[in-house]
Amino acid sequence: MASRFSPSVSLLLLAALSFLPHCAGAWIKYTEAELSLAPPDWCPEADALVLDQTLDCELTADGGWHLEATGSVRIKVFTPEGKEYGNATILTPPAYKLGKVTARTITPEGREKKVKSDQMFKEWEYFGEDNESRLYVCRFAFPEVSEGCILEYHYTLTSEQVSFIAPFYFDHPDLPTRESRLSFTIPPGASYNYCHLNSGNCEARKSLDDVVSIIGTKKRFTLEASNVPAVQDEPFSPPDDYLRPMVCFLLTRYQNAYVNLDIATSWRSALESMRTWHDKAIGSSKLAPGIVEAMPKDEPRRTAAALYRWVADSVALSGGRHCYEFDGQVDDWIRNRRATGAEKVLLLKALYDRAGLDSRVLLTVPVNQGAVIRDFPSLAQFRASLLELRLGGEKIYCDPTHDRLPFGALRWNYQEVQALVVDDQPGFVKLPPGAGTSELVYDVQGALDEAGNFTGKATVRSSREFLYSYQRRLAQADSAGLREAFVKYFFPCCRPENLVSLTLETPAGEDSSLCLAVEWKKDGVAEAVEDELLLPVNCIDPQEPDLLPDDSDRTTHLFFSFPRTVRLNATLALPPGFACRETPFRAEGACGSLAYSLAAEPAADGSRLHLSREYVRGQRSYPRETYAELREFFQGLSQADHHALILTREKP
Template identity: 20%
Template sequence: MRHVRAQRPWLAFFILGLLLSAPAMPGAAPTWTPLTPAEAAQTDSLVEPGAGAEIISRRVSIDDSNGNYAEYQHYLRVKIFNAAGVEDFLSHKIEYDRTSSVTGIEARTYKPDGTTVVLDKKSILDQQIVRHDSTRIRAKVVALPGVEPGCVIELRWTELRDDVQMIPMSFQGRHPARSVHYDFRAYEGLGLESISVNYRGPVPKLDSRGRYQLEMTNIKAYKDEPFAPPDVQTKPWLLIWYSSDRSETVEKYWQNYCRKLDELRSDRAKPRGDVSDRAKTLAAGAGTEDEKLRRLYEFCVTKIKNQNYGYAGFTDEQRKNLKANQTPSDTLKHARGTRTDINYLFIALARALNIDARLALVGDRDSFVPSVKYRHGLLFRETIVAIPREAGWLFLDPGSIFLPYGLLAPDNEGVTAVISDPKQARHAVTPMTSPETSAKHRRANLALSADGDLSGTVEVHYTGLQAFATKYDLEGETAGLREDYVRKEVARDLPLAVVTDVTVAGADSPTEPLKISYRLRVPNYADRTGQRLLFQPAVFQKGRAAYFTAETRENNISFRNNLTIYDEMRIALPSGFGLEEAVAPVPLFDLGPIGRYRTQISVVAGKSSIIYQRELTQRFIVVPPVHYTEVKRGFDFIHTQDNHTLSLLASGESPGVRTP
């Protein structure tokens, strides 16, 4: 019997999943529609010329009025233009599992010569995809007959799904579509909530048949582009779910939600005896609240292990058998816990010192970014800590490994956090780390030989979220794999480089800085002509591909994090050579809100070495595609500057380096 279950923690997965999967499901058309003259004559996509196929109509009719299962009737009509289109629509796999079934598969192919080929039902096969323990995933598989360029295919089937709580609707896939239509009949007696992202169709209203109609038309195919936001933020989609109570306003909803979070905080982060004692010990002698918090933070990140990571030393089996921590005291006693456990412990420790540390839930910027515009607290999934400050909030996350004090994980920056409060709806946007805080400093002491080989030592220091990200990559890896990681990183920029004597320091420490050093040798780095050596001082940018090569852009351009990369290359010049007509690249180039690029070349006294310094600062920003040309031009310019060449002339005099 239908009831509103506790909202399953599937929502985020649905949102991700519906956009990861091709929009395979159209709606019901009860009769077959023969090839129309217009379709027969069509030789190219009306929506997106050049496409291999165009979806003429995709319809999904969802009837969830039953109470026991939802019936989906799918319909797809596609015009095929060329071999690529044939390949994409020739065969179909329709998956199902124990909670669903697929029936009534029918298809027709309307060929350009006017004949029609009907799918023989005997050729519909049933295939197991995965079997594990009690889990079975199967698929109905079908190859459509007679498919060729110029044909139209028509395909339909029915799907039954048990006990549907949420109805995702996606509109954009890998092919252009003239019309994508959903009609939905809800289970009566329950309220409906919805989220819509980039939906450009008419506002759905209940029609005379008790159905909601949603449609988008002329939808271009989704394209993967570099530096684009996650597709869940770019594609158009809706999610509808049932709600037992819609009487409260959005404000009231969040007020109640924050109150419940506060009750949770009171219950789960209570500073009992041992926790209270420990807090006082840790804070002894600390003057300010900030100093106390820092001590608590250091304790949590260094003494309490996040049990879900390799550094904690648990095998999968051991991890599964770990007794769950019920209270902060358990976490303290076991000296390990989940991210949430550790954050609760921190709150409890802080509360023991009468610091108003609160429970906060935050979204993930790499997925759908939740908003307090919707009455769905389940979208906020990750637990962090919020402490009120005069000018806002201090957000902390000691449960995440490798995060310096005061920083949040990159995907938790710049998103809304919902904060526990007994009386009010509290929310705030989490701050972004400044670019200067998350930096990669690379210093090299190199020597260029007369043959053009470059060799020397390199030291890379990582701070802030650069350190966090790199430590995360190295976490749990052996020394050998860490060395391989470093070699691969270098090889991306310098494919012929030989990297030896790799050392990695601080990778396992939550608080120590991360430093990687190695010896580098790049044979034939410089181009040796008859009397010159030509080389690029931007060693780690040489030969790198341009950020943007396409002339046009469909999606927003997104630079996802604030960061700075500093390079300082000290290059000893070979004896018998001197700088010739040396010019420095443009020293400063402003990328506007995106960032800044600076370079400087100086000659060491005696002209035996040059020092090349480069700084690229990049900020988190989402730029609409209408500005793509300017963005591309800016990065093309940087690319040119990075390939700036210096000339060394054999036994020549060097007039020094001049800036243009």
């Protein structure tokens, strides 16, 4: 499980790994009670339990400040499945050096089996799709892993990076944790602030007053948690920042010179360096004379929109979004027509400056990747930058990273999130909400045959988020790719080979809607029962419903992607000789911002059916407290969807 904090500045990318002891090799004495331990009452079905995990960090001033950390983890195995934790991985972030690692198994009888040093495999590995996510790992396998054994490992880390220590997770990604402790010792002349998130998920966290102790001339922070549940693996769970208990430290005083005094000052200090980077990147750039001058000048809004369009469309995104790393200067990005997301934002700001338009860079975290921690004045937490443009009294937010986004629009995951303003006076703004749900509309004309098979055609129109997400992919795809993408994103009920034809009808350059025409067939949409056909109301619904687990209580909030309205209007010709003599069927339901309505209405002569279905998911997340209500809503929707209309064979 990766941290959202940038590996290049975070101290510990403590994922599956985390925690370190006083010195590698200082084994922890186990007790008889631990050897015979059964899963405790608060996690009775656990395959294994983290007995304790510790990380002891110390800042030393020996020839310049650096950090030394030792960690330990002990895991009790309860079941055959728990034996998989006998294969261990320790990840080290780039700024840190992994030292000695020691590990041993304590068998249920109390025998010790150590892992030999030549069985510790240390190497670089790449994670995910980002080539910059390269981490140094240590992998090893514990010997004699069996039910009842205890797995224990220790390791050391060192680093010259002392300004930011984050994050320490008090939980384990897969296992419940009995005890978890972080201690951080600092010498005189140093001062740190810390903040923690989601600590409500732990029991017995010590109060703030107990956290700091004085040891001689040193100060020690100690944070502990107990009985921490494992991260719940549930469908539609939110990102880690909303779930996992963690703590971060930030340097506030360095060798008697205050780096930051309070949170506001700390933010100001952090932003000073940010502004320095900006100044360096913009520098004395010439800004490719002519770009600004070529834009319309009659009206500032038109100028701003044209410059935005130029940066979004003419400068290719290269290397990812980033938010504060810059390679080269503005003129380089213009010359190469290539820049990272942060560079594109800064380039747009430089162009706005040249055009006399007032703008400010914002730093933020997309809601599906984490949360902005206002009490933690470190730039390392941010994932993206945007631009706030001020025109008169109006604020317009610009994200020139992607070429499909209209001027002034924000993607759903940037709406209503906090953003830090890069300015003389640091402050936060809440980005504006979007304009309601994005729409996906299917207009269908089709026919059924006697065997219940369907053939038909439809136009599929969508707006905003659907457009931003899929249009480029669809427009660039070849025929096979178009079918594949269409079925994946718009028509999951269908297989690509069942599409008779598919055309992307959106005119080139169109940026307000996406339109596709499709012709398809699907067998068995209605079932024959003696002389009748049973036709479910959702027989041609191309989208799959949001299904929830049938029988569990959620522990996490429901977290979907962008809000949407999906609407279907269909006219269905019935097979010759069949008619629908039923009264019109209607169903509807609502739960907060969720709503559905379904209607099926036979034509007067019974030869056709008009079907309509609308589903609205008006929010991107729903609190777990409302889960029971939501489950009822979705089950009601599912039942209505499967309501069968009866088509009867007319007697001649």
